[in-house]
Amino acid sequence: MGIIVKWTRSEAGPSCPDEYVDEIDSDEISKLRARKISTRSWGKDENGKYTCFVFRANLEIDRGNPTTIRLKYLEKDNKDLVSKGWIALGTSTLTIADGQRSGTLSWTTNGQSPIVVEWYDSRKYHKGLARPEQPAFRGGVMELFGSKCAITGCVVHEALEAAHVIPVSEGGSYAPDNGILLRRDIHRLFDLNLLAINPECLEVNIADQISNDYGQYAKTAVNLPDSGPKVSDFSHRWKQFLRFASN
Numbered sequence: 001m002g003i004i005v006k007w008t009r010s011e012a013g014p015s016c017p018d019e020y021v022d023e024i025d026s027d028e029i030s031k032l033r034a035r036k037i038s039t040r041s042w043g044k045d046e047n048g049k050y051t052c053f054v055f056r057a058n059l060e061i062d063r064g065n066p067t068t069i070r071l072k073y074l075e076k077d078n079k080d081l082v083s084k085g086w087i088a089l090g091t092s093t094l095t096i097a098d099g100q101r102s103g104t105l106s107w108t109t110n111g112q113s114p115i116v117v118e119w120y121d122s123r124k125y126h127k128g129l130a131r132p133e134q135p136a137f138r139g140g141v142m143e144l145f146g147s148k149c150a151i152t153g154c155v156v157h158e159a160l161e162a163a164h165v166i167p168v169s170e171g172g173s174y175a176p177d178n179g180i181l182l183r184r185d186i187h188r189l190f191d192l193n194l195l196a197i198n199p200e201c202l203e204v205n206i207a208d209q210i211s212n213d214y215g216q217y218a219k220t221a222v223n224l225p226d227s228g229p230k231v232s233d234f235s236h237r238w239k240q241f242l243r244f245a246s247n
Contacts, residue, residue, distance in 0.1 A: 024069065026121045029096060032061050032069065036077070053086060066097040094119065138162040140176030144225045147181070151195075151204055151220055154183040161187045165229045166236050177229055180222075189214065196241030197222055199234040207245055 024032070038056045056077040062068040071092040081087035090109030101121040108114045141162035148155050162179045166172030182190060189195040194207040195214065204220040211218070224231070 024094070026096065026101070029067055029069075029098075032059070034058075034060050037071070053081065055081065055087060057092075066095045066100070069094045069096070137174045137176065137179060141179035141181050144176050144179070144228050145181035146225075149183045149186065150180050150222050150224075151186050151217055152183050156183075159183050163187045163190055165233045167191075170236070177227060178233065180229060186217075190237070193237065193241045193244040196238050197234045199231050199238055202231060202234075205241065207241070 035058075036056060037059050038054050055073065057071040057073045058077070060070040060072065071094075073087065073089050073091070075082050075089055078087050078089070082089065088109050090107055090112075092105060092107050094103075094105045096103060103119055104116050105119045106114050106116050138161070142160065147157060147160065149160060154160065160181055161184050163182045164172045165178050165180055168174065172178050180190075186195065189210065194210050195217070196205050197203070198205055202222045202224065204217050204222065206214050206218045
């Protein structure tokens, strides 16, 4: 379970996601050690296209109760991001006590006053934001797809999410036959139109921007359960994917 840090675009420069998921597991604090870490985040590049940004930091830890964790983002580790103006260099400091599920985090960088923002344990955060229909939807989709990612074959229960084939915001329902079971990162790419399923042949297509990291899933055949989504249901996202790829 990751620590989720809530920023706003007015607080941090350069622009950053409103929701940032750190790779610190709140249940694994006792096992943390000083090391270099990297975190991936998706955002738009200077051409307006989604791309993957890799932020690298040095993790330092002062043990105790509470424990203090510092993530130092240095220029030498993030030269490409610095040259393009996609990162603010500084130190993120998190203090967390045993069993704590929310709190504050401070960010310090040269030439700016410290910024204090909120963080949440991902279980607490997603439980609070989940729609009441979501648990039943996920359960139905899990059953339909045999608790297995339709693209990667992943069977790790905690890593699987029920994705809407047609988004609810665009007329889709919470019925299980409007769902497909995907690994969490694949779900994110599916929603960003960086990955799509061709309704003509039910094969996975991958956007050029992510081909280096996810190219192994290109042309993967997707088998739909008898009571699952119809082939034609994927036309909606497929059209969006093609428009996105052509820009």
